[in-house]
Amino acid sequence: MSKKKKSKNGGFIWGLVFLLISGFLLGSFWWLYNLWQDIYVTVAPEEQLPGLGDSQNKRESLPDVLTVLLLGLDSMDGVSRTDAIMVLSLHKSGEMSLVSIPRDMRVEIPGHGLDKINHAHAYGGVPLVLKTVEEFLDIKIDHYATTDFEGFVNIIDILGGIEIDVEKKMYHKGKDVTIDLQPGLQVLNGEKALQYVRFRSDSEGDFGRVRRQQQLVKVLAAEVLRPANLLKIPR
Secondary structure (H helix, E strand, O other): OOHHHHHHHHHHHHHHHHHHHHHHHHHHHHHHHHHHHHHHHHHOOHHHOOOOOOHHHHHHHOOOEEEEEEEEEEEEOOEEEEEEEEEEEEEOOOOEEEEEOOOOOEEEEOOOEEEEHHHHHHHHHHHHHHHHHHHHHOOOOOEEEEEEHHHHHHHHHHOOOEEEEEOOOEEEEOOOOEEEEOOEEEEEOHHHHHHHHHOOOOOOHHHHHHHHHHHHHHHHHHHHOOHHHHHHOOO
């Protein structure tokens, strides 16, 4: 085979590789674009989106700041309480802010008086938690997401674990949980990550747990957006 023919074949092969890569990238972009459109419709109900005829109107109808209430639920003696309460604010500029409310904070729960905020879910489910948080922080909640311990563990395990620098030895043995973590940078599976965000048996108490919850959420968000994990989003 002549050098000229080899050159032609080589050019054809590289051209084919380029087309395959381009097709994959375009396909990935199209999938992500449609996923983003679905997110727009999910977080902004149709009645809040005038002129649903095109996606441009959907985008322009979004608020400047979208507020999402994140609830981690814990079932104790058949009564579901909120073990974690966070308010996530997403700005059009791309900025994100996260506010945690300690579960034992005493607030005014509509219809139930002054009580621990984590009791609101036991009294009236998500609707009462939404109303309580809105009145307590004087904000409007646009959307909410809930997960229980099992769902949290599954999310972490689907991602193949999450890398966290455990700042110290954490040990606690209670009626419904045993926490046993060693210090150092490590990949935590779902069960260990749950132990990390539940630990409060130190001088920081709930404040330390809130800090660790926020740290894990930030790391988790970055992990989900890694290219290798994008295809796991539907799961």
